[in-house]
Amino acid sequence: MVSQAFFRICMVHSLVALTCGALMMFYSDEVFIISHGKAHASKLLGSTPHDQLLIRTSDSFSGLLLSAVGFLLFMVAFVKETEFHSFFAKGCVILHVSMAIWRAYFERKVEVLGHDWLRLVVGDIAFGASWVLFLVCSWREKYDYSKICFVVWKLM
Known part of the structure; x- marks a missing residue:
């Protein structure tokens, strides 16, 4: 019973982490606009090309890290x-x-x-x-x- 609950919680958390990580890596601009609004999203995306590159790189690495956490949770779910x-x-x-x-x-x-x-x-x-x-x-x-x-x- 408890191992099933652990499995389910890990899988739900894994799905959330993988989804958020993929969105951060590939659709960060759209996610910023949806979650923060157009005015705040423009501030979050940077004003100069150099800032924009740094922010996109940072978001991509953060999304990659979140995806790695999702895969880790997926693997941990099968521990008995x-x-x-x-x-x-x-x-x-x-x-x-x-x-x-x-x-x-x-x-x-x-x-x-x-x-x-x-x-x-x-x-x-x-x-x-x-x-x-x-x-x-x-x-x-x-x-x-x-x-x-x-x-x-x-x-x-």
Whole structure:
């Protein structure tokens, strides 16, 4: 049961990462216009040819990295060891929380990206929450449910 949940979460995250990576590599201009609007997209794409080249190169490498993460998630989805599942899920929670903190403290200060940071933080929290739910389900299966409720009640 838990390994199926791990497989499904990894596949969904892999599909999202691969799709976003491909869009960043091949259709970055269109994605900027759709997500930020035409006025902000022109600022994000740079004003000089040199800036535009640097930004497109950076977006392509970022998309390539995101695609590599998608392929990694695809490969990890087929691991059957339950201890690794827990370890990997904890790492993903830390990663998504770190990204949310980064966006909240730094990206919101960037003038052009200032209106998008909240939407991106909510997305990071949602992705992190999927791993937290997986961890809760795996703990529930590993330990008796009544013991978990007792411990949570004691902590409150």
